[in-house]
Amino acid sequence: MSEAIETHEHDVVIIGAGGAGLRAAISAAQPGVRVAVLCKSLLGKAHTVMAEGGAAAALGNLDAADSWRTHFYDTVRSAHFINNYRTAEIFAKEAPDRIIELEGWGALFDRTPDGKIMQRPFGAHTFRRLAHVGDHTGLELIRTLQYRAIQSEVEFFQEFTSTRLLLDGDRVAGVMGYYRETGRFALFRARAVVLATGGWGRLYQVTSNSWESTGDGAAMAFMAGAELGDMEMVQFHPTGMVWPPGVRGILVTEGVRGEGGVLLNSEGERFMLRYDPERQELSSRDVVARAIYKEVQAGRGTPHGGAWLDITHKGAAFILRKLPNMYDQYLTLANVDITKTKFEVAPTCHYTMGGVRADPETCATTVKGLYACGEVACGLHGANRLGGNSLSDLLVFGRRAGEAAREWAQGLEAQPGIDAAEVQAEQERVLAPFSVEKGENPYDLHAQLQAVMSTHAGIARDRAGLEAGLAKVEELKERSRKVACGGSRMFNPGWHMCFDVKSMLTLGEAIIRSAMARTESRGAHWRTDYPDETEEMGSVNFVVWRDGDEMKLKTAPVPKMPPELRALFETGRAPGVPAPTGSPSERR
Amino acid sequence: MKDTITLSVFRGDHTGGEERSYDVPVTEGMVVLDAVHYIQQHLAPDLAVRWNCKAARCGSCSAEINGRPRLMCKTRLDVLGEGVIHVRPMKSFPVIRDLVTDVSWNYRVARQIPGFTPAHPAPFVMHQVDVERSQEFRKCIECFLCQNVCHVLRDHDLKSRYVGPRFMIKIAELEMHPMDTVDRIDFTQKDAGVGYCNVTKCCQEVCPEHIHITDNAIIPMKERVADEKYDPVRMLVRAIRGR
Numbered sequence: 001m002s003e004a005i006e007t008h009e010h011d012v013v014i015i016g017a018g019g020a021g022l023r024a025a026i027s028a029a030q031p032g033v034r035v036a037v038l039c040k041s042l043l044g045k046a047h048t049v050m051a052e053g054g055a056a057a058a059l060g061n062l063d064a065a066d067s068w069r070t071h072f073y074d075t076v077r078s079a080h081f082i083n084n085y086r087t088a089e090i091f092a093k094e095a096p097d098r099i100i101e102l103e104g105w106g107a108l109f110d111r112t113p114d115g116k117i118m119q120r121p122f123g124a125h126t127f128r129r130l131a132h133v134g135d136h137t138g139l140e141l142i143r144t145l146q147y148r149a150i151q152s153e154v155e156f157f158q159e160f161t162s163t164r165l166l167l168d169g170d171r172v173a174g175v176m177g178y179y180r181e182t183g184r185f186a187l188f189r190a191r192a193v194v195l196a197t198g199g200w201g202r203l204y205q206v207t208s209n210s211w212e213s214t215g216d217g218a219a220m221a222f223m224a225g226a227e228l229g230d231m232e233m234v235q236f237h238p239t240g241m242v243w244p245p246g247v248r249g250i251l252v253t254e255g256v257r258g259e260g261g262v263l264l265n266s267e268g269e270r271f272m273l274r275y276d277p278e279r280q281e282l283s284s285r286d287v288v289a290r291a292i293y294k295e296v297q298a299g300r301g302t303p304h305g306g307a308w309l310d311i312t313h314k315g316a317a318f319i320l321r322k323l324p325n326m327y328d329q330y331l332t333l334a335n336v337d338i339t340k341t342k343f344e345v346a347p348t349c350h351y352t353m354g355g356v357r358a359d360p361e362t363c364a365t366t367v368k369g370l371y372a373c374g375e376v377a378c379g380l381h382g383a384n385r386l387g388g389n390s391l392s393d394l395l396v397f398g399r400r401a402g403e404a405a406r407e408w409a410q411g412l413e414a415q416p417g418i419d420a421a422e423v424q425a426e427q428e429r430v431l432a433p434f435s436v437e438k439g440e441n442p443y444d445l446h447a448q449l450q451a452v453m454s455t456h457a458g459i460a461r462d463r464a465g466l467e468a469g470l471a472k473v474e475e476l477k478e479r480s481r482k483v484a485c486g487g488s489r490m491f492n493p494g495w496h497m498c499f500d501v502k503s504m505l506t507l508g509e510a511i512i513r514s515a516m517a518r519t520e521s522r523g524a525h526w527r528t529d530y531p532d533e534t535e536e537m538g539s540v541n542f543v544v545w546r547d548g549d550e551m552k553l554k555t556a557p558v559p560k561m562p563p564e565l566r567a568l569f570e571t572g573r574a575p576g577v578p579a580p581t582g583s584p585s586e587r588r
Numbered sequence: 589m590k591d592t593i594t595l596s597v598f599r600g601d602h603t604g605g606e607e608r609s610y611d612v613p614v615t616e617g618m619v620v621l622d623a624v625h626y627i628q629q630h631l632a633p634d635l636a637v638r639w640n641c642k643a644a645r646c647g648s649c650s651a652e653i654n655g656r657p658r659l660m661c662k663t664r665l666d667v668l669g670e671g672v673i674h675v676r677p678m679k680s681f682p683v684i685r686d687l688v689t690d691v692s693w694n695y696r697v698a699r700q701i702p703g704f705t706p707a708h709p710a711p712f713v714m715h716q717v718d719v720e721r722s723q724e725f726r727k728c729i730e731c732f733l734c735q736n737v738c739h740v741l742r743d744h745d746l747k748s749r750y751v752g753p754r755f756m757i758k759i760a761e762l763e764m765h766p767m768d769t770v771d772r773i774d775f776t777q778k779d780a781g782v783g784y785c786n787v788t789k790c791c792q793e794v795c796p797e798h799i800h801i802t803d804n805a806i807i808p809m810k811e812r813v814a815d816e817k818y819d820p821v822r823m824l825v826r827a828i829r830g831r
Contacts, residue, residue, distance in 0.1 A: 042638070043695060044730055045646040104710030106703075106765065108719045108726060115713035133723065139645065140726060150695075151703045158695070181684055210640040244617020250643045329643065332662055334617065443629040487634030490601065491685040494633030 005423065006186040010034040010155075011409035012402070013175050013190035015162050015217055018046030019138075019391060020374025021196030022145035023398025028194070028406045029152040035406075036188060037149070038160045038175065040212050044146045047198050047210050047375075048394065051138025052253035052325065054120055054130025055395070056388030057095035061116040063127035065576035068092040070126050072565070073574050075389060078124050078284045079353075079382025080523040081538055082230070085561040086360040087379040091389075091396050098395035099131050107144040109133055122258045122387045124284040126574040130388040135253045135325045141391055160186070162216065163499055164426050165193060165224040168416035171368035172224070176426050180496065183489020185427055189418060191409035192369045194401045195221055195356060199375040200507045202500070204349035204458065205450040208240055208251035217376045219503035221356045222510070226365045227545045229378040229556065230354035231507070232514035232525045235385055236459050238263075238288035240348025242306040247333045249348040252309065252326060254387045257281040259322050261311035263292070264342065265300040271307075286384045286524045289347040293459050296346070306346030312339060347459060351390065353381040353524065354514070357543065357556075362404035363397055366545075369408055369416075373401035383523025433498040439484025442497035449476055449501065449508055457512050462529040470512045477505050506551075513553050514542040590614060593665060595623050597635065598676045601685045607674065608632075614665060620675060621649055621660035624687070636686035644796060647731030651687050652676045657733040657794045678736040680745075691732055697751050701758055702775060706767040718766045725761035725805060727797045728754065734791035734801055740784045750781035753791035753801045760805035763812070773816045782809050 012028040014021045017039035028035045039046065058071040072092040076083060103109065103117065109131045110118040119128045133140040150156070162177035166187075174189040197217025201209030222228055239252040257263070263281055265271050275291040276283035283291075292307045302308055311319060316339035320327055323338075330336040336343050355378035356365050363371045374394045381389065433439070456469025480502055485494040519530045520537040540555040568575055593614050596607040610631050612623045621639055628635050640646040642661045649660040654674050665673070681689035706712070734753035740746050751759075759776055762768050776782050785806050792801040799805075816822070 041640055041646075042648065042691070045640045045648050047641070049729075050641050050643060050645045100710045103712060104706060106706075106762070106768075108714075108723050108765070110723075111714060111716040111719060115715045116711070133726070136645070136727065139729065143726060143728075147698070147703060150699050156695075158692075181688075181690075210642065210646065212640060245615050246618050246622040247643075325645075332644070333619070333664070441633070443633065447629075485633060491636035491688050492634045493628060493636060497633075 005427070006184065007189065008036065008186065009189045009415060010036045011190070012036075012192045012194065012405045013038065013188045014194040014196055014402070015175060016046065016196035016198060016374070017043055017156070018048035018196060018198055018374065019141050019145060019394030020398040020401070021046070021194070022142065022149050023395050024194045024196055024373060024402030024405070025149050025154045026145065026152065027399045027402030029154050030406065033406055033409070035154045036157060037154055038157045038162055038177065038188065040159065040161055042158050043156055044142055046142065047213055048138045048142045048391070050208070050210060050251065051141070051391050052135045052251060053122055053255040053258065054132030054137045054388050055099055055141065055391035056122065056125060056129045056386065057099045057131060057392050058092065058127070058129060059096045059099065059117060059119060059131065061112055062119050066127035066129060067576060069568055069575040071095065071129065073568050074125055075380070075386055076382075077569070078384050078386045080384060080533065081382065082522065082541060082558050083382030084360055084379040084559050085565055086559065089565065090360055091380055091393065094396045095392040098392060098399065102141065102144050102395070105144050105148045107140050109140070120255065120258050121282065123254055123282045123288065124279060124386055125388065126577060130258070132255070134321070135255050135323050137391060141394075161496060161499070162220065163430055165220050165370065166418055166422060167224060167367070168418070171416055172370045173416035173418055176423065178430065180491055183492065183495070185430075187418070187423060189415055191412045191415060192371065192405035194405045195370065195372040195376050196374045196398065196401070197376045199352035199355070200504060201349045201352065203450065203453045203504050203508055203511070205454040206240060206249040207349040208237060208249055209349065214500040214504055215507045216500065216503045218355050219506045221365060221367070221370065221372065222506060222544075222546055224367050224370065225546060226367045226370060227357045227543050228355060228510055229357040229541050229543045230382065230514070231510040231544060232518050232542065233353035233381070233383050233523060234349060234511060235285060235351040235353060235524050236289040236347040237350035238285055238292055238347055239309060239345035241329075241334065242302070242344040242346045243304040243334060250329065250333070251348065251350065252345050253323070254285075256309055256311055256323060256326060259311065260314050261309050263288070264308040264310060265295045266302055267300055271295055284384055285387065289459060290526060292345075292347055302344045304344055306344045308342040309345045310342035312341065315339075351375065351385050353383065353385050354378050361400070363401035364404060371401040371405045373397040383525060430499070433483050433485045433495060436482055436484035439482040440479050442483050442485065442494060442501045445476055445480055445483065445501045446497060446504065449473070449504055452476070453508055453511070457508075457515055459526060461515055461525070461527050463516065466512050466516045470509070470516070473505060473508050473512060477509070480505055509551055510544045513544060513551060517542050517553055590670065593623070594672045595627065596672050596674045597624070597627065597687070599635070599686055600683065602683050605683070607676070609672070618665050619661055620653055620663045620665065620673065623665065623673075624660060624675065636684070636688045638688050645729060647729030647796075650678055650731045650733050650736065652678060657736050659731060659733070659796050662796060678732065680736045680738070680742045681732070693747055694730070694732055694735065694754065697755050698758070700779065701755060701762070702770050702772055704762055704765060704768055705770045707769050712767050714766045721804065722761045722764045724799055725757040727799055728757060729797060730754065731796060733794045733796065737790040737794050739786070739788060739790070746784060750784035753806065755780065756782065756785070756809060757799060757801055757805040760809050763809070773812055776809055777813045777817060782806065782813055785810070
């Protein structure tokens with residue numbers, strides 16, 4: 001049964017209204033340019049709102065020696081040299097301007113004593129670098145962008161689920177989806193589409209991600225023929241809540257360690273001194289997460305399988321001012337007063353470094369007219385994302401994607417064509433779960449996929465486990481063909497879950513295939529059967545793409561840095577840091 | 589605590605509906621949203637509920653739990669006692685389905701507030717003490733629980749006259765921003781309808797971010813309006829000048 005479909009026509013359609021999508025909307029919007037933002041939730045609720053610690057930018061407000069070169073150095077080193085150097089270079093150079101721009105739009109960051117933007121130390125950043133507002137920086141960022149964007153002519157379509165990218169030949173032509181409220185379809189014809197749809201942390205059982213992080217954007221791009229890169233790189237944040245069960249995975253900001261918190265095992269030992277004597281608790285996330293995992297495996301875990309985090313020595317007044325949400329979160333949800341006692345933390349799936357391969361300058365994907373920015377894109381973070389780099393990533397590349405999409409749209413002479421048969425077929429596909437009898441429960445499939453991914457492609461991986469995981473994903477994929485739902489089309493979460501599961505199965509397969517191919521350990525990707533980083537693997541990225549119904553994998557060379565950037569890594573010291581004159585200072 | 593608990597959840601839409609009971613197994617530390625998720629996964633997959641972060645950051649899962657407006661993700665079952673837990677949608681907004689309400693009015697109001705307009709381009713030199721008041725208001729997660737309990741909106745449905753507590757703190761935040769140059773006093777009085785608030789402070793009582801909505805935003809804004817509009821000397825000057 002086909003229905004008359006609501007049709008809109010825009011120059012630029014942006015999917016996603018987190019930091020990247022909103023920043024893209026602001027730069028795409030110009031008089032005479034028709035811009036629409038489609039978002040799966042209400043405006044201002046996207047996952048960006050959960051970012052806590054801050055936005056990294058070499059403003060040098062506290063440490064004058066900081067510069068884009070040092071930020072670039074820290075980013076590339078933590079990415080274990082498989083990110084795109086040009087993406088990182090643009091990022092480090094432009095991040096300060098983007099932060100100052102936010103201040104000009106009304107953001108109120110915490111201040112230094114001389115009235116500038118305050119900057120906080122964070123894991124693996126050489127200098128104090130994160131602009132922040134207490135422990136709710138993401139809220140500040142999204143609210144600033146949201147209120148800026150609604151002052152423009154941008155049209156917002158809230159609680160709209162996008163299900164398919166439509167093509168005209170080899171270029172993008174529009175987006176199809178439905179309103180969650182009514183279940184009715186709508187077609188957005190577009191000259192350019194910006195994907196700003198975030199990551200896919202919901203693939204794992206223990207995650208800090210909100211329900212939205214199901215990877216629909218990456219899966220849609222894959223279906224449309226775009227390449228996905230670095231899919232094996234999934235970040236486990238070292239510190240998520242552990243107990244009680246309902247809160248397992250909720251993020252505990254790295255700011256706790258940034259502000260002086262220390263990690264202890266069940267024997268009271270500050271074990272990070274063993275794993276990274278130089279950077280200690282502020283080592284990169286992959287190192288700290290693995291250290292906690294190893295301590296638990298060695299029998300030195302806390303009662304519920306984590307590590308202790310202790311910040312009581314900083315005093316209640318300091319904690320309440322710097323970490324108000326953490327205090328409230330533990331008191332309300334776990335009956336723990338973090339100003340008085342240490343608390344349990346354990347790794348939680350937090351971020352996906354991989355995603356749609358995007359050009360450093362324009363965020364263009366391998367599909368014409370399709371752009372990707374923010375977490376859904378791949379290129380900046382390589383094998384491990386630095387804390388604080390995500391928020392500035394959204395701003396730098398959100399802006400670039402919005403501009404490039406507008407320019408592409410303005411360069412087209414006519415609106416690309418839409419294939420009516422494709423629109424019809426998509427409606428049938430999306431409605432199919434209503435007419436499957438005795439089908440699969442999408443919630444069950446999701447729970448089983450989460451179990452498979454956590455067991456077989458989690459923090460520790462090996463060949464046998466990945467192979468078994470792939471077989472299970474294939475089996476779940478087969479079962480997902482008969483996914484079913486009941487009820488009406490009006491605001492029906494069971495129905496929505498049918499597509500979320502399919503997206504996640506595609507990405508789960510991509511993660512496992514890429515993880516099998518990377519026969520080494522690098523950054524977040526830890527292969528217990530290949531424990532070392534190899535030079536050979538350091539020169540390639542793994543890329544998956546769709547060939548008919550099949551997922552294909554290939555390698556792409558990591559772009560080579562020009563000599564002047566390469567030289568930054570030759571002293572073995574971050575730019576701006578003087579030659580060492582003794583033992584590293586004690587933090588406590 | 590008991591092994592299972594009964595949730596009585598509103599099922600229906602704008603044409604009406606009724607509460608239906610669901611038995612949910614209890615685990616330690618469980619919150620109301622966990623129980624609602626259990627119902628979705630095992631008993632009623634089409635139960636409509638808005639939620640995003642499950643960490644009290646996004647303000648999506650607002651509902652009335654045993655008659656009190658709360659975030660479902662932050663309300664532990666063990667603080668609600670032993671009896672049946674009643675979960676209903678926010679009363680001040682039209683029901684779409686089950687626990688989901690139509691809050692679009694709030695987004696329309698947001699567009700009407702004159703935006704931040706600085707004296708000169710950033711960067712700004714601003715001191716912590718000068719930004720702290722606005723920072724308090726910027727902690728707002730837009731859960732709209734304050735709008736839900738506001739008598740003007742809830743009992744009198746005067747949405748066309750008063751913007752409600754959420755947007756009073758938005759106006760106050762902009763007015764108290766050290767670098768902002770726009771005068772919103774006239775807007776606050778006429779368009780925003782600050783005079784409708786009768787200072788019962790219900791809004792600040794339900795705020796999950798503990799923002800002092802009435803004390804720190806609405807009362808000062810009332811005072812600014814009074815200073816500007818009802819100061820006898822200024823009133824006399826206006827009467828003489830004819831504006």
